[in-house]
Amino acid sequence: MPNSHVQARLQQRDLEAIDNVLYEPKAEELTARSVFNVKTDIPAGAETYGYDVLTRSGAAKIIANGADDLPLVDVDVKRYFAQIYTIALGFRYSLQDIRQSQMTNQPVDATKAATVRRGIAEKENKLAWIGDPKYNIQGVATATGIQVEAVGNNAAGTSTKWSDKSSEEIVEELRKLRKRITVLPGYGDAALVLALPPDQYEELNRRYSDYDARTIMKVIQDNNWFSAIKRVADLKGAGIAGADSLLIFHSERETAELLLPMDITRLQEEWKYPNWKVPCEERFGGAVVRAPHAILRGDGI
Numbered sequence: 001m002p003n004s005h006v007q008a009r010l011q012q013r014d015l016e017a018i019d020n021v022l023y024e025p026k027a028e029e030l031t032a033r034s035v036f037n038v039k040t041d042i043p044a045g046a047e048t049y050g051y052d053v054l055t056r057s058g059a060a061k062i063i064a065n066g067a068d069d070l071p072l073v074d075v076d077v078k079r080y081f082a083q084i085y086t087i088a089l090g091f092r093y094s095l096q097d098i099r100q101s102q103m104t105n106q107p108v109d110a111t112k113a114a115t116v117r118r119g120i121a122e123k124e125n126k127l128a129w130i131g132d133p134k135y136n137i138q139g140v141a142t143a144t145g146i147q148v149e150a151v152g153n154n155a156a157g158t159s160t161k162w163s164d165k166s167s168e169e170i171v172e173e174l175r176k177l178r179k180r181i182t183v184l185p186g187y188g189d190a191a192l193v194l195a196l197p198p199d200q201y202e203e204l205n206r207r208y209s210d211y212d213a214r215t216i217m218k219v220i221q222d223n224n225w226f227s228a229i230k231r232v233a234d235l236k237g238a239g240i241a242g243a244d245s246l247l248i249f250h251s252e253r254e255t256a257e258l259l260l261p262m263d264i265t266r267l268q269e270e271w272k273y274p275n276w277k278v279p280c281e282e283r284f285g286g287a288v289v290r291a292p293h294a295i296l297r298g299d300g301i
Contacts, residue, residue, distance in 0.1 A: 008098040010269055010276050017107035021114045022264055031232050032128035037253040044262035044283050049082045051288055083136050084285040087123050089116045092275040116280050120264050127286050128258055129234040137286035140256055141238050145292030151300045160300035162200050167208045167216050178225055178248055180296050191227035195247040197236040200301050239299030246301050250294040259285030
């Protein structure tokens with residue numbers, strides 16, 4: 001339909017108001033982005049991203065004078081591929097919405113744009129943590145090769161859940177799980193992150209004991225075991241058979257990073273009586289996990 005037939009249209013001030021909301025991330029919705037490096041130097045048109053994972057074998061030894069049994073190092077490089085997909089969502093304004101905006105000389109209400117941004121952010125965050133096997137998108141908690149362990153029962157032998165464990169049992173469990181990474185070569189003093197579902201995160205606010213007024217959280221922090229303790233809603237039900245899970249991991253880019261070829265972008269608005277439709281999209285590839293041994297998932301908490 002020719003523009004002359006449209007009585008009211010989205011104006012530049014309206015689009016600027018929409019963009020300001022679309023590009024303003026909320027940290028609580030983007031937990032993964034606050035933890036992992038975001039890799040953006042990939043063309044938006046790319047369908048896959050290839051990356052190499054290197055493993056090394058061989059060790060030096062003492063050899064006798066004149067001996068020819070020189071030990072050799074072997075390097076195995078395996079290439080993996082991550083699929084990149086489009087996350088899309090849109091919103092519309094009616095002709096009457098825009099007439100009213102122009103009558104009051106105010107930009108259109110950007111609440112709908114905020115809802116779109118939130119929807120895309122939540123989808124991205126879920127894919128970053130747990131992926132989507134249907135589309136072969138890898139998440140940090142479900143990546144091939146990570147360490148996975150079912151947590152043990154409480155002292156009574158009746159439950160694995162933190163709500164049924166004592167403060168001492170929770171702290172000791174975290175110490176043992178953390179050890180699974182810190183004993184690995186090169187990770188003895190690595191800055192590790194602990195990620196927990198909301199319910200278990202709140203359990204850490206329990207008083208440690210009748211004789212120690214500190215919370216469990218404070219006891220763990222005083223031990224300097226983790227550089228950060230994060231609340232991650234997507235870990236609820238992320239384990240085997242829908243069990244709640246915790247994650248302990250090294251968060252540097254050599255371990256894992258997120259693929260974001262194109263951040264949320266507003267596309268050209270579309271007119272179809274009686275609405276203006278505004279499509280938005282993002283290009284995302286989940287998590288690239290280069291050192292899965294530096295990530296541990298504990299199921300059953």
